[in-house]
Amino acid sequence: MTARASHQPPGRYRFRHLARMEWIKLRSLRSTWLTLALAVIAPAGIALATGGSNTTSGGMFVSNTLVGMLIGVLLTGVAGVLAMTSEYTSGTISATFAAAPRRLRVLAAKAAVIGAAALITGEAEAILSFFAGGMTLHHGITAPALSQPGVLRAIVLTGASLSLTGLFGLGLGAIIRHTAAAITVVVGIVFVGGTFIGQSDFAIRPYLPLYIVSHSLGATGPACLPGMASCWLSPWSGLGLLAGYAAIAMLLGGLILAGRDA
Numbered sequence: 627m628t629a630r631a632s633h634q635p636p637g638r639y640r641f642r643h644l645a646r647m648e649w650i651k652l653r654s655l656r657s658t659w660l661t662l663a664l665a666v667i668a669p670a671g672i673a674l675a676t677g678g679s680n681t682t683s684g685g686m687f688v689s690n691t692l693v694g695m696l697i698g699v700l701l702t703g704v705a706g707v708l709a710m711t712s713e714y715t716s717g718t719i720s721a722t723f724a725a726a727p728r729r730l731r732v733l734a735a736k737a738a739v740i741g742a743a744a745l746i747t748g749e750a751e752a753i754l755s756f757f758a759g760g761m762t763l764h765h766g767i768t769a770p771a772l773s774q775p776g777v778l779r780a781i782v783l784t785g786a787s788l789s790l791t792g793l794f795g796l797g798l799g800a801i802i803r804h805t806a807a808a809i810t811v812v813v814g815i816v817f818v819g820g821t822f823i824g825q826s827d828f829a830i831r832p833y834l835p836l837y838i839v840s841h842s843l844g845a846t847g848p849a850c851l852p853g854m855a856s857c858w859l860s861p862w863s864g865l866g867l868l869a870g871y872a873a874i875a876m877l878l879g880g881l882i883l884a885g886r887d888a
């Protein structure tokens with residue numbers, strides 16, 4: 627830790643000290659960095675592999691090249707879980723709370739660090755995927771420009787969704803505390819449950835994280851078209867709902883963290 631932070635007596639750490647400590651923890655946790663690195667590389671690879679299947683440079687190109695972001699959503703959710711549960715696994719959480727008894731402040735510091743790291747990862751991932759998909763387009767088809775309506779918004783909002791997923795995973799980690807169990811819940815909620823529920827109930831489908839990322843945030847056209855079984859949420863509404871899911875997980879995680887022994 628930094629010299630300035632390490633000389634503070636127990637209970638006197640301010641938010642900036644805790645955030646600095648959490649950054650050091652995150653930086654030294656190899657599994658988290660490998661997860662975030664894979665979250666950038668895998669979607670770009672998928673965009674490269676599928677870019678040649680695009681037959682148009684319109685709105686479908688944007689959503690198709692960003693489809694690999696679903697892998698990033700899962701991986702940043704896992705990174706959020708690891709940011710919390712790794713301390714329970716190693717037993718260092720007791721030392722953390724002994725030095726900083728205000729547990730909600732510790733959770734807020736973790737949220738600031740993992741949220742910022744996931745946001746940077748998500749935006750890098752979305753930009754790389756967009757340009758990677760454009761590199762493999764068939765001759766005569768050009769990728770849409772960032773200045774075209776909805777294109778830049780789709781990239782930015784899809785990238786921002788990873789930050790919210792990271793916070794969702796962090797909240798689940800605070801609730802469950804066990805790495806494997808929390809990761810299983812993230813996978814179940816985002817992918818398995820989302821797929822099964824979305825296929826069986828079209829009315830609920832637009833509100834599920836899986837479909838918000840794949841159909842709302844990456845959309846450049848209208849959310850509702852004639853003949854659709856259900857209308858998708860608008861990009862901003864979808865992002866707001868993801869923020870709501872993350873806020874609920876963080877709120878419950880904070881309440882449990884404050885009221886339960888380490």
